[in-house]
Amino acid sequence: MTGRVHIYEASVTWTGNLGQGTPKYSGYDRSHVARIAGKPDLALSADPAFRGNPAMYNPEELLVVAMSSCHMLWYLHLCANAGIRVGAYEDRPSGRLLESGKEKGHFESILLSPSVTIETGDVQEALRLHQEAHEACFIANSVNFPVILEPSIKQPPTA
Structure with missing residues (x-):
C-alpha cells in the first residue's frame, strides 16, 4: 500500500522516582511527562486504580479523548464539504477497559x-x-475494538 507517511515524535520521561527507583510495586510514583516540541508539557500518571494520581491525565483517558477528537475533526470537515453548517459540537466519550487477568487488560469498546x-x-x-467520519478517522482505523456511535442532531428553533 502506498501513501503519504507522517511521523509523530514525542518524548516520555518518568518523573516518579522517589529516591529508590522501583524497589516494589507500591514503592514508586507513576508520574511522567510527555513532551512534544513547541507544545506545553503534558503531566501524566497511571489510572488511580493502578496507583496513579487522580489529578493527572492517564493513557487510557487520552486514548478515549484521541478517538473523540479524531472523529470530531473528520465530522466537521465532512459537514463543511457537504454544506452542513455546524453551530455546536460536544461529545462525552467513554471507554470500557476490561482487566482480563494478572497484569493484562484491553479496551472492549469506546462509545462516542x-x-x-x-x-x-x-x-x-x-x-x-x-459513519463516514468514523470510517475516515485515523485513530478508529488503528484500534482492534469496536467504536460505538450514538450521535444526536439538533437544529436551533426557527424564529
Whole structure:
C-alpha cells in the first residue's frame, strides 16, 4: 500500500522516582511527562486504580479523548464539504477497559455520543456523516475494538 507517511515524535520521561527507583510495586510514583516540541508539557500518571494520581491525565483517558477528537475533526470537515453548517459540537466519550487477568487488560469498546447542533443542512445527512467520519478517522482505523456511535442532531428553533 502506498501513501503519504507522517511521523509523530514525542518524548516520555518518568518523573516518579522517589529516591529508590522501583524497589516494589507500591514503592514508586507513576508520574511522567510527555513532551512534544513547541507544545506545553503534558503531566501524566497511571489510572488511580493502578496507583496513579487522580489529578493527572492517564493513557487510557487520552486514548478515549484521541478517538473523540479524531472523529470530531473528520465530522466537521465532512459537514463543511457537504454544506452542513455546524453551530455546536460536544461529545462525552467513554471507554470500557476490561482487566482480563494478572497484569493484562484491553479496551472492549469506546462509545462516542456527539451532540451536534446544525445551523443549516439536512438532519439525516448530518447523521449519516458520522459513519463516514468514523470510517475516515485515523485513530478508529488503528484500534482492534469496536467504536460505538450514538450521535444526536439538533437544529436551533426557527424564529
